[in-house]
Amino acid sequence: MKVVAGSFVMSTTALLSWTTTVVRGFRSVTASSRGALSSTCRAMSTTAEPSAASSTSTTTNAFLQQDDLPKFAKLDPSELTPAVETLLKQLQQDFAQLEKELQDKVSSNDGDIDFDDVVPTVERMQFPLGYTWGVAGHLNGVQNGPILREQYEANQPKIVQAMSAFSQSQALYQALQTVQQKLEADHDASTDFQVMQKRRAVENSLRGMTLGGVGLQGADKERFNEIKMRLAALSTSFSNNVLDETKAFALTIDDPAIVQGVPDSAKAMWANAHLMHLQAEKGADDIPKTMDPNVGPWRITGDMPSYIAVMSHLPDRNVRQKVYMHKIQTASEVNPEKNNVPAIYEILQLKQEMATMLGFENYAALSLASKMxxxxxxxTELTDLIAAKAIPAAKAELEEITAFAKEKGGEEYAKLDKLEPWDITYWSERLKESKFDLTEEETRPYFALPAVLDGMFSLVERIFNIQVTAADGETEVWNDDVRFFKVTDAASGKHIASFYLDPYSRPADKRGGAWMDVCIGKSSAVNRDVAVAYLTCNGSPPVGDTPSLMTFREVETLFHEFGHGLQHMLTEATVGDVAGINGVEWDAVELPSQFMENWCYDKPTVYGFAKHYKTGEPMPEKMFQKLCDQKTYGAGMMSCRQLYFGQLDMELHSKYDPKSAEKEGGETIWDVQKRVASKYIPHSMPLPEDRFLCSFQHIFAGGYAAGYYSYKWAEVMSADAFAAFEEAGLDDEEKVKQVGKTFRETVLSLGGGVPPMEVFKRFRGREPSPDALLRHTGLA
Known part of the structure; x- marks a missing residue:
């Protein structure tokens, strides 16, 4: 779900609402370690009319070829700057002319300004630059290299400056106000979706311009724009430091005794990482073609699949401690060259200054002005409601884990008063295996990625009446592992969407986490009716002839990102600014993604893909039941951790004064972290050395500042939405299809064209209730 990186193109609403989320664009949706939102690329169909930028499509600069899907194989990072300069110049000329025309109409007081004169016109104008910058932003997240990084960082200030001209245009603002008055007067069509889309687009744009500083003048306006530029640079630097630190970390193990008892898949991953390191260092001709995972050496890296495998399965406490300490101190003062601490203070100060300039008490109030x-x-009320149930459960869970470790861990653990942070996940996994008689290694052979994809596609065909077919080779991709798919409406046979899937971890050039990003958005303004998405994960890669065998959590993550993709791809909105995820309030955008995760526990769905990758035998029923029984295992600790993240974010952006740290004895960000932790995770307090905030990209390098709570807010809605299927009867195929049809026609189709509370009520018949979430997590 997001924000951290991503590709993005700029819709009118998005650009006009640019306040601080200017990192990569605007909307990319990420998953739970999961990152955040970035930006959108306007809709392009291979059969549609050429865009305004297609006059440049004959150039040899592939960044300027916009009459089709991105030409990834031909993109040269060194050509980004010439492309941006060309498109910026044209955009500035076109907008100057539009401003003059709008000002003349406003001055004449004849009221002759319609929706089509403004929103679609601006969208067409912004499309060429938005498309190019979106592709660049996407590559910056999945194929990061020194040339692209340099080019991207050099051009980002130009983009921010250009977009400020839109968000702060008085002529555009006044024209939108006139359009809004006309639309509000159209009472007869108030329930017509086309009119509602237009109203929402204009409403969002006006609010975005207000938050973008349109009301500021003179020195205030100049300072506001300086802040936006600086925040963009700080956010990019923050993300790059995390990426660089993650890439730089490695720990090589030569002693087989250290990895004794570790699952074969983890050993294979680490052995393969060592092999790839040797290939990069010495060349493929000087090293063996394969590495025996039982012999080693094994190379532990800083990416999440490697880190999780260490924390979950490596018996050696010393190695776990080293890996854990690196993770919690990533991009901190431990490495002064990549230290994000100064950036955190500056970001917080600048956001507070920005909020004050716009008349808000704090940045959190500014952030919530555009949310549900x-x-x-x-x-805080919702957080504390869940915390009241989760904290007692979490304490009991940790006590049980500790007792189990002291009993089973031998003398080393028997004498401990408490488990250290690097012990908890390891012993939690051992307890889970003991309680449910099931290991992750036993389930992985039943979750081969190709089969999981087939099963996921069968599910959406069943409940949403769409068909997904492989279209590999029909378009260029940025890595050989990337796949391409087409989505067809089963009833009409019409090709309605496509998506790229980049499934595997590549720590050398790809940022961590998982996210959905927009490549092409649906929009009548630029004649694009086929939406295209990027789905990016960091799953375990194949090893040799063995396909990617997924953990169950990786399966859930894939379903999560596909849920985001469905909202983007199945939209019926035709106004680009509110099509798909565009215009959807940040704290509602996780509804479809978290909704899809529930199907990972639905028996017909799971048995659609849970087959042994070698024999084809279905997962034993006892194994599936154990998976379901595990669903609420550790729910208290997991819930508390997410609540802690959300409230830490909110506290930093509402009550905390970052300048207080400059005073002797003043409160630091680490004091805030400790204070919030004592309330929401008192059972598992962070170490004094914990510098988690230095890699908290959601809030410092993306769009979740004062918005991380959105995951829980939307989880309430997603659990309640899935409860509608449960109430219909998951074993009643016809009723499931009927409810699925309604879900598609509301949540997935309406996009940002209707307020999210109204969308939910159209689907559920009432406002959301937290009861289903508490029941699903075993905290009721």
Whole structure:
């Protein structure tokens, strides 16, 4: 779910609402370690009319070829700057002319300004630059290299400056106000979706311009724009430091005794990482073609699949401690060259200054001005409601884990008063295996990626009446592992969407986490009716002839990102600014993604893909039941951790004064972290050395500042939405299809064209309730 990187193109609403989320664009949706949102690329169909930029499509600069899908194989990072300069110049000329025309109409007081004169016109104008910058932003996240990084960072200030001209245009603002008055007067069509889309697009744009500083003048306006530029640079630097630190970490193990008892898949991953390191260092001709995972050496890297395998399965406490300490101190003062601490203070100060300039008490209030949640107090109220159930459960869970470790861990653990942070996950996994008689290694052979994809596609065909077919080779991709698919409406046979899937971890050039990003958005303004998405994961790669065998959590993550993709791809909105995920309030955008995760526990769905990759035998029923029984295992600790992240984010952006750290004895960000942790994770307090905030990209390098709570806010809605299927009867195929049809026609189709609360009520018939979430997590 997001924000951290991503490709993005700029819709009118997105660009006009640019306040601080200017990192990569605007909307990319990431998953739970999961990152955040970045930006959108406007809709392009291979059969549609050429865009305004297609006059440049004959150039040899592939960044300027926009009459089709991106030409990834031909993109040269060194050509990004010439492309941006060309498109910026044209955009500035076109917008200057539009401003003059709008100003003349506003000055004449004849009221002759319609929706089509403004929103679609601006969208067509922004499309060429947005498309190119979106592709560049995407590559910066999945194929990061020194040339592209340099080019991207050099051009980002130009993009921010150009977009400020839109968000702060008085002529555009006044024209939109005139359009809004006309649309509001059209009472007869108030329930017509086309009119509602237009109203939402204009409403969002006006609010975005207000938050973008349109009301500022003179020195205030100049300072506001300086802040936006600086925040963009700080966010990019923050993300790059995390990526560089993650790439730089490695720990090589030569002693087989250290990895004794580790699952074969983890040993194979680490052995393969060592092999790839040797290939990069010495060349493929000087090393063996394969590495025996039982012999080693084994190379532990800083990416999440490697880290999780260490924490979950490596018996050696010393190695776990080293890996854990690196993770919690990533991009901190431990390495002064990549230290994000100064950036955190500066980001917080600048956001507070920006909020004050716009008339808000703090940045959290500014952030919530464009979200579902009405106030910081409302967010805290929901957080505390869940915490009241989760904290006692978490304490009991940790006590049980500790007792188990002291009993089973031998003398080393028997004498411990408490488990260290690097012990908890390891012993939690051992306890889970003991309680449920099931290991992750036993389930992985039943979750081969190709089969999981087939099963996931069968599910959406069943409940949403769409068909997904492989189209590999029909378009260029940025890595050989990337796949391409087409989505067809089963009823009409019409090709309605496509998506790329980049499934595997590549720590050398790809940022961590998982996210959905927009390649092409649906929009009548630029004649694009086939939406295209990027789905990016960091799963375990294949090893030799063995396909990618997924952990169950990786399966859930894939379903999560596909849920984001479905909302983008199945939209019926035709106004680009509110099509798909565009215009959807941040704290509602995780609804479809978290909704899809529930199907990973639905028996017909799971048995659609859970087959042994060698024999084809279905997963034993006892194994599936154990998987379901595990669903609520550790739910208390997991819930508390997410609540802690959300409230830490909110506290930093509402009550905390970052300048206080400059005073002797003043409160630091680490004091805030400790204070919030004592309330929400008192059973598992962070170490004094913990510098988690230095790699908290959601809030410092993306769009979740004062918005991380969105995961829980939307999880309430997603659990309640899935409860509608449960109430219909998951074993009643016809009723499931009927509810699925309604879900598609509301949540997936309406996009940002209708307020999310209204969308939910159209689907569920009432406002959301937290009851289903508490029941699903075993905390009721």
């Amino acid at each position: 949640a009405p106030s910081v107090e409302a967010v």
